[in-house]
Amino acid sequence: MTWIRRACAAGGGLLLNAATGVAASALIALLLVSAALVPVAGLGVPLLRRVLALVRSLAGVQRAWVRRVLDPDPRPAPHESGPRRELAWLAVHAVTWPVPALVVWGLLAAFDYIYFRVNVVQTSILNTFSLSVSAAAIATITLAALPLIRTGQARLSALLLLPEATATARIRQLTESRAVVVDAQAAELRRIERDLHDGAQAKLIAIRMNLGLARDLRDPAEVRMMIDEAREIAGQALTDLRDLVRGVHPPVLADRGLAGAVEAAALLCPVPVEVEIDLPGRLEAPVESAVYFATAEALTNVAKHSGASRAWLRVSHAGGLLRVAVRDDGRGGADRAAGTGLRGIDRRLSAFDGRLVVRSPPGGPTELTMELPCALS
Known part of the structure; x- marks a missing residue:
């Protein structure tokens, strides 16, 4: 199965990460010793240089692992970090590398506590079946968590070792x-x-x-x-x-701006919409148009798919960020991968460095939050 292979690959990567973590801990100890020996003529400085060279080599191994995890495409490598960032990574990595082992140990400890300390395990068929199912669940959760932990540790290392990766x-x-x-x-x-x-x-x-x-x-x-x-x-x-x-380009948008246009769109929505707008100025025309059509599409989705009886529309601008929130009391379950409406909104916003956040658990409510960095005129 694909997810099992992915989990096994993640486990192998975490073993390599653990090896570099142990080496990082050892190098920190050597750094402290060599720094203490710097006043000793002919010993401290050469030792410190050798240790710093080992730190750079270890950082190179970790940097290559991070690229394989986060960016497997054969593209030119970003600019590498300097000695200060490598030393900062060494300290962080020496502390964070045991996290996967701690997670697995915590799951096993919880399993042991529940079944061997709280409950009295008997040799009945029911208890044996329950024990087997629980052990399988613990193993499944562990396998599912390994890729997430590996990606998290790779991103943490990338922040320090690949400053231009972001x-x-x-x-x-x-x-x-x-x-x-x-x-x-x-x-x-x-x-x-x-x-x-x-x-x-x-x-x-x-x-x-x-x-x-x-x-x-x-x-x-x-x-x-x-x-x-x-x-x-x-x-x-x-x-x-x-x-x-x-x-x-709707005339109401040109005449009354984004505030008037979204109010008009809310009035045309078959579902009653409560509108709250805090927009003290006008936006640039392309941004106004993109946000208007994205908001109109969101209200159309509310009317066509949500089964809601009420909706709320909030438009605000603060700190150079425009935020539009459309919420309804419908059935929920909205998924941008399941339809073109949300993907269309996402495409409109991405053209202006914006983003769409969808919160729509089954049973509702659904809330779409659109954010764009922009200035008011």
């Missing part, structure tokens, strides 16, 4: 989000082109044909009929163009 990951995330936005913009342009071709353009062609026929007619009644028909088609074309423009 920036590299962020650059990659922004590159991916930019590609998604470019694709979304191309799809939106194709949609607009299709709507213009099938809607307004077709109606304008019909108007031109009607007017051409009316010019060649001699009967005033027929001319009037063709002109009335052209007038009716022109009204439909105007409606199509207004709907198209409203989909690109």
Whole structure:
């Protein structure tokens, strides 16, 4: 099974991590001894240099392990840390490496306490079955925890040994989000082109044909009929163009800003929405548009999927961060992997370095929190 292989691989990685942890503890002792011997001429300084070289070698082993765990892709390695960070890692690693052993020991100690101290284990079939099931559960929890512990220790080491790893990951995330936005913009342009071709353009062609026929007619009644028909088609074309423009940038957003636009969207929601807005200024137009459409999509999800009787919308800006929270009292269970609505919201926000947090346990309530770093004008 895949998860068992992953757990075994994590266990092997943690054994290597434990080995470097033991070595880190030994090197700390050697560092203290060599530092104490620095005043001794011809002994302390050379010993300290050798110990620092060993620290650097050990940090290189750990750095390679961290890259394998967190970033297995064959990309150029980020800039490596300096001696100060390596010494800081040595101290932290010497303290944190026993964590996996402590977790496993704690699970086994709890198992031992429950079944061999609290309960009196008898040789009945029921107690034997219960003991076997509990032992299997402890083993399963241990195997499931190993990859999480390995990743946690790798990230802790990366903070000190790979100071640019976080920036590299962020650059990659922004590159991916930019590609998604470019694709979304191309799809939106194709949609607009299709709507213009099938809607307004077709109606304008019909108007031109009607007017051409009316010019060649001699009967005033027929001319009037063709002109009335052209007038009716022109009204439909105007409606199509207004709907198209409203989909690109709603007039209420341009006139009243984000606060007025989300209030209007809340009023149109079939579910009663309580709105609270603390937004003392305007945002940049692209940010306003992205947040408006993301909020409108969230309210649409509430109306279509939540089964809620009420919803709450909060918009605030503080410390350079815009926060929009949409909460409902529905059935819960919202999952961004199960539908395109939440993924669409996430894509809109990621283009502006924003993020979407989804809290939706089964049975509800559901709360979507959108956060974007931005300034007010």
